[in-house]
Amino acid sequence: MTNQHTILVVDDEPSICWALEKMLSGEGHHVVTASSAEEGLRLAGQHELSMVILDVRLPKQDGITALPGFLKATDNAPVVIITAFGDLETAVAAVKNGATDYLTKPFKLDDALRICRLTLQKSAQRSVLKSTPPMPLGSSDLVGVSPPMQKVFRQIALVADSDLSVLITGETGTGKELVAAAIHRHSKRAGRVYIPIAPVALNPDLIESELFGHIQGAFTGANDDRAGLFERAEGGTVLLDEIGDLPLAVQVKLLRVLEQGQYSRVGDTRPRTADVRVLAATNSDLHAEVTSGRFRDDLFHRLTGVQIHLPPLRERIEDIGPLCAHFLEQMSYVENRLDESLLNELQSRPWHGNVRELRNAIGHAAVVARGRPLTIADFPTAKPGRVSEPESPSQSLEKVIATWAEIAIAEKADTINLHGEFLAAVEPTLLNVVLKHTGGNRAKAAEMLGIHRGTLRDRLRAYGMDDMA
Numbered sequence: 001m002t003n004q005h006t007i008l009v010v011d012d013e014p015s016i017c018w019a020l021e022k023m024l025s026g027e028g029h030h031v032v033t034a035s036s037a038e039e040g041l042r043l044a045g046q047h048e049l050s051m052v053i054l055d056v057r058l059p060k061q062d063g064i065t066a067l068p069g070f071l072k073a074t075d076n077a078p079v080v081i082i083t084a085f086g087d088l089e090t091a092v093a094a095v096k097n098g099a100t101d102y103l104t105k106p107f108k109l110d111d112a113l114r115i116c117r118l119t120l121q122k123s124a125q126r127s128v129l130k131s132t133p134p135m136p137l138g139s140s141d142l143v144g145v146s147p148p149m150q151k152v153f154r155q156i157a158l159v160a161d162s163d164l165s166v167l168i169t170g171e172t173g174t175g176k177e178l179v180a181a182a183i184h185r186h187s188k189r190a191g192r193v194y195i196p197i198a199p200v201a202l203n204p205d206l207i208e209s210e211l212f213g214h215i216q217g218a219f220t221g222a223n224d225d226r227a228g229l230f231e232r233a234e235g236g237t238v239l240l241d242e243i244g245d246l247p248l249a250v251q252v253k254l255l256r257v258l259e260q261g262q263y264s265r266v267g268d269t270r271p272r273t274a275d276v277r278v279l280a281a282t283n284s285d286l287h288a289e290v291t292s293g294r295f296r297d298d299l300f301h302r303l304t305g306v307q308i309h310l311p312p313l314r315e316r317i318e319d320i321g322p323l324c325a326h327f328l329e330q331m332s333y334v335e336n337r338l339d340e341s342l343l344n345e346l347q348s349r350p351w352h353g354n355v356r357e358l359r360n361a362i363g364h365a366a367v368v369a370r371g372r373p374l375t376i377a378d379f380p381t382a383k384p385g386r387v388s389e390p391e392s393p394s395q396s397l398e399k400v401i402a403t404w405a406e407i408a409i410a411e412k413a414d415t416i417n418l419h420g421e422f423l424a425a426v427e428p429t430l431l432n433v434v435l436k437h438t439g440g441n442r443a444k445a446a447e448m449l450g451i452h453r454g455t456l457r458d459r460l461r462a463y464g465m466d467d468m469a
C-alpha cells in the first residue's frame with residue numbers, strides 16, 4: 001500500500017496507545033508506541049516516521065519540552081499533541097514549539113482520525129519545516145474547562161501566529177474581546193500595538209475618518225491632516241468590535257484593506273499601505289445582516305474564513321466554578337471556594353449577560369459577604385430570561401425600507417428622485433395585493449387604498465399593470 005505510513009504514538013496510558021494503534025492500523029498504517037518521551041525519542045531514531053502523536057503529560061520529560069527533540073529526530077515530521085490539560089497556554093506552547101495540531105483528552109476517535117488524516121496529508125506535501133524556538137508566554141486570563149472552551153483555545157493556538165483575519169462571534173459578555181487580545185498576545189505582533197475599537201461608539205459622521213484618517217479640507221472641520229486608526233495600528237492588530245454595525249460605505253474600505261492591504265484617507269485618492277492584522281467581533285447574526293442587505297456579502301465571506309464562536313455561558317456550565325474561583329482570586333478574596341449547592345444554584349441561572357454578568361454578580365456577592373464563604377443570599381437575584389417580542393410587520397417594513405434607502409444612497413453618489421424610485425419599488429406590490437383582495441374590482445380597490453379611481457388607473461398604467469381587472 002503506497003499510502004502506508006509509520007506513526008509513533010507516545011503516551012503513558014496503555015489504553016490510549018492501544019486505541020490509537022487500532023484506529024491507525026485500521027487505516028493501513030504501521031504504528032509504534034512508547035510510554036515515555038525518552039523511549040519515543042529512541043524509536044524516532046530507528047524508524048522513518050510520517051507523524052508523531054505525543055502526549056504532554058509523560059513520566060519524566062513532558063511532551064512540550066520533548067517536542068523540539070522529536071522534530072529534530074524525525075526531520076520535522078508533523079507532531080500532534082495530546083493533553084488532558086487543554087488550557088490555552090499548553091495549546092499555544094505546543095503550536096509555538098512546532099506542533100502541527102492539538103487534541104484534548106478525552107477525545108472522540110472520529111476527531112482523532114480526522115486530525116490524523118489531515119496531518120498525514122500535510123506531511124505528504126511537507127517541505128522541511130523550520131522549527132521555531134519557543135517564545136516566552138504571558139499568562140492568559142481566559143478561563144474555561146468545558147469542551148467548547150477547549151475548542152476555542154485550540155483555535156486561538158492554531159491561528160495566533162498567522163496573519164489571518166478572524167471573526168469572533170458570541171453573545172454579549174461571552175469573552176470575545178478577551179479572545180481577540182489573546183490572539184494578539186500570542187501572535188508575532190505581540191510586541192506591537194493592539195487597538196480594540198467599536199466603530200458604532202464613534203460619531204457616525206466621523207467613523208470613516210476615525211478609521212482611515214483625513215486630509216485637510218476633506219470636510220467642514222477638517223482643519224489639518226489626521227492619521228486614522230489603521231495608520232496608528234501600523235505593524236499591530238486592530239479589533240473591530242460590533243462589526244455588523246459598520247456603515248456600508250466603510251465596509252467597502254475595510255474590504256480593500258483586507259484584500260489589498262490598502263486604504264486612502266478621507267478626501268485623498270493616494271493609496272496607503274496598511275500592515276495591520278484585522279480581528280472582528282460581533283454578537284449579531286451577520287448572516288442575517290447579509291440577507292437583509294445591511295452587510296456586504298463579499299466582506300462577510302472575507303471575514304468568516306476563520307471564525308471562533310464563543311457559546312453562551314448557559315451552554316458551558318462547567319466553566320462557572322472555575323470562573324467564580326478566578327474572579328474571587330482576582331479580587332483577592334480569601335474564601336474563594338464555593339460549596340456544591342451554591343455552585344448548582346449558579347449553574348442553573350440563565351446568565352443572559354454571560355461571563356460579564358457572572359463577574360459582576362461575584363463582585364456584588366463578595367462585597368456583601370465581607371470575607372466569609374459566599375452564600376446564594378449574597379448574590380443579586382437572577383435576571384429573568386429575555387423574552388424576545390416578535391417583530392410586527394410594520395417594524396420589519398421599517399427596517400427593510402431603511403436598509404433599501406441606505407443601499408440606494410451608498411451605491412449612487414448622485415442620488416436623485418429617491419422618492420420616485422421607492423414608490424416604483426413598493427407600490428406595484430401594494431396595488432397587486434389589494435386588487436387580488438377585491439377580485440379585480442378597481443372601485444373597491446381605490447376605496448381601500450384611499451385614492452381616487454382615476455389615480456389608481458393612472459398608477460396601474462404607469463406600472464404596466466393595465467391588464468389587472
Ligand SMILES: Nc1ncnc2c1ncn2[C@@H]1O[C@H](COP(=O)(O)OP(=O)(O)OP(=O)(O)O)[C@@H](O)[C@H]1O
Nearest residue numbers: 141142143171172173174175176177178283355356
Ligand atoms: N473565559 C473567560 N475567562 C475570564 N474572564 C472572562 C472570560 N470571558 C469573559 N470574561 C470577562 O467577562 C467580561 C466580558 O468579556 P468581554 O468584554 O471579552 O466580552 P464580549 O463578548 O467582548 O462582550 P460584548 O459583546 O458586550 O463586547 C470581561 O470582564 C472579561 O474579562
